[in-house]
Amino acid sequence: MSLIVFCGPSLRPEEGRAVLDAVFLPPAQQGDLYRALRQKPVALGLIDGLFEQVNAVAHKEILWAMSQGVHVLGGASMGALRAAELASFGMEGVGTIFEWFEQGQLEDDDEVALLHGTEEDGYRPLSEPMVNIRATLAAARREGVISSTTQGELLVLAKERFYAERAWPPLLAHARERGLGAGELDALGGFVRSHRVDQKRQDALRLLEVMRERFSGEITPKKVRYHFSHTDAWQALRDRVDAPEVPHSSQGPRPPSSAPRNRRKLRSFPLPE
Structure with missing residues (x-):
């Protein structure tokens, strides 16, 4: 049995490993969840994801993962956004931030956005979400x-x-x-x-605790009620991920940090308690 978690600025991998026995990967960008399924996990935990400088995690790859029997949980940051958007399809949200989005108390992507350092810097947060x-x-x-x-x-x-x-x-x-x-x-x-x-850190830890509780024994594969449509856009994403790796020397640098587009509708009210 294997579990995979994508995290970075919300929670350092070494902190996560103290809570959950899982493979911890950097913040996800488009194609990373599809690529992660090659390791045949029983569940994926999405916490952090990259946004502006690269394409964000696609809804389609989450739907595909679940259609393949993989449980997908999200919380804290990008995971909370995607879980709120895909809750009706079976993606499981965890934590307070997910609840704020799922209940419509928050709407804007910039609520979880932050500037952070590079992978070598441990994705250290440089701004406050x-x-x-x-x-x-x-x-x-x-x-x-x-x-x-x-x-x-x-x-x-x-x-x-x-x-x-x-x-x-x-x-x-x-x-x-x-x-x-x-x-x-x-x-x-x-x-x-x-x-x-x-x-964000509190919700990330809670997500790991839920995964530890849920996936400690025999796991029943995820069952979905939708038919996954194999579209041209989905095939194009797969083709990009499955293409042979370009030698590192000819690749441009991977952006060191990212965050959602700042689609702001001014929200000055306090959240309900």
């Missing part, structure tokens, strides 16, 4: 660190920023420039340093 900002501000309000009014104003300021420029220091500095209460912002700065909520 909007979902983490939402979760941290909600926690700060619950603890009485900030008011609900300040929470809402900070959400507007954070959402207005380009995803790659979202980080706590510039966000708090911008809030000061806009005249938000200095006392609350000072208190929030301390709260962030000691109690910042990494919702």
Whole structure:
């Protein structure tokens, strides 16, 4: 029995291996799930995926994997997006972020977007995803660190920023420039340093825990209720993946980081608790 998990900035592979005995692969791009099925896994866990500089994981390859009897679970980042989009077809979502998307409380891809380092750098996060900002501000309000009014104003300021420029220091500095209460912002700065909520990491760990619980014994192959259509686009994707490898010296560099297109519909409201 084999399990495969795609992760990177949301959760380091070494952290994942402490929770789940699985093959951990870098953030997925289009074709990677199709390619992973050559290892004949019983289940795939999609956490992180690449977006802008390369083609994102295709819905079609997830549908194909499930039609081949493979369980596909998603959460935290790209996995949460795809799970919400394909829940009606049988992809299983895990975690709070998935629930926010699946219930329609969030819609925009940029909510999980972040800038991160290269594979050699361990995909180290270089910006703060909007979902983490939402979760941290909600926690700060619950603890009485900030008011609900300040929470809402900070959400507007954070959402207005380009995803790659979202980080706590510039966000708090911008809030000061806009005249938000200095006392609350000072208190929030301390709260962030000691109690910042990494919702993506929490959801990624939860996904691994679910996979460990679900796939520890004999596994029944995934059964789907749809007919998988073998389209020209699907064959083209397969042809690209199955093509002989081009020698590395003639290939362009693989983009070091990526994130979703910033399709933003301004959402300043706090999420329901």
